[in-house]
Amino acid sequence: MTTVTTTPVKTSTVDLTGVSHWYGNVVAVNDITLSVGPGVTGLLGPNGAGKTTVLHMMAGFLPPSQGTVTLDGRPTWRNPEVYRALGLVTERESVPGYLTAQEFVVASAKLHGLNNPAQAAAQAIGIVELDEAKDRRISEYSKGMRQRARVAAALVHDPSVLLLDEPFNGMDPRQRLHMMDLLHRMASEGRTILFSSHILEEVEQLSGTVQVIVAGRLAASGDYRHIRRLMTNRPHVFLIQSSDNRTLATILMGLESVSGVELEPAGLQVRANDYGSFTRALTKVARDKGIRLTGVLPSDESLEDVFAYLVEK
Known part of the structure; x- marks a missing residue:
């Protein structure tokens, strides 16, 4: 060579x-x-x-x-x-x-x-x-x-x-x-x-x-991740793991920024309609209720989701 x-x-x-x-x-x-x-x-x-x-x-x-x-x-x-x-x-x-x-x-x-x-x-x-x-x-x-x-x-x-x-x-x-x-x-x-x-x-x-x-x-x-987060009108899906998933699910359902919560074996799948408002509220709720967050992962954080959204718009 x-x-x-x-x-x-x-x-x-x-x-x-x-x-x-x-x-x-x-x-x-x-x-x-x-x-x-x-x-x-x-x-x-x-x-x-x-x-x-x-x-x-x-x-x-x-x-x-x-x-x-x-x-x-x-x-x-x-x-x-x-x-x-x-x-x-x-x-x-x-x-x-x-x-x-x-x-x-x-x-x-x-x-x-x-x-x-x-x-x-x-x-x-x-x-x-x-x-x-x-x-x-x-x-x-x-x-x-x-x-x-x-x-x-x-x-x-x-x-x-x-x-x-x-x-x-x-x-x-x-x-x-x-x-x-x-x-x-x-x-x-x-x-x-x-x-x-x-x-x-x-x-x-x-x-x-x-x-x-x-x-x-x-x-x-x-x-592309930054672009996704700028699209606050687009629903975002998160996988959340905590010390008390059931209690957290009940509280999150009452937030204006959350449109759906599902309890799964891996954690909570949360559908948020405003990225910024939800992430700020999640931290406050967990702190106020003494719930320890062990994982907050965007489960749809891929370029394909960004692209599909842009084409739709």
Whole structure:
């Protein structure tokens, strides 16, 4: 395996300000403002939500019909210089199967005008751990290996920003874990990594920072747990364990912030209609009645619940 020496990567930020894009009379992206910096960020949304359009505008493939898209303050549209700092892995595979990974990545290095294409290709192939298979034709690769070859080609010029459109499509669990580990390692070097997905668990496992797009609009932005807690109108479900579950259940049923309580073997399942009011009241009730709380766990604290709520809204 090639020994890979990593050096700190220049940090970069991609900004969209009041961005819209329409195809004829169809609005694909509607007035989105967001900023993506170093680390791994997930771009989440159902198919057709506008994720690919956002990525293509970030990559300079599409102009914003309205607003601005910049990389470190420079517009991405009609500005070839941004490609020195940007790598893109599209959803659609377009790699000639007759090439080896070595040939494919070297060709990408040459297109970037690098001084030593072979050395740059070896570095990128080492990062994605394809050393042992670099001389095999890509047509012989598994889906996960082909994705890694494409990531290597996108990384060959050592960009500070990497954009990936549905990178886990078609991968088996082992390949997905390998790709997640790779993205985490690259983010730890200081890179800005944005990947799109319509699979909720992918974003939840890989990134705590989420940009949620629904019907072309930015529905939520930030840490997904924080986003959930900001939605005070949405019911929240908690599993509560205490020194006296029966007494606590009776008291909680009288709170305005509680809409339901069920006594289960594992504890109390409490449905609250206001996160903040309930958590404050729970602490006070337990203290006043001398009940010791041994566990307060949000039982529906998942990105899937956040996403379902946003789609409904």
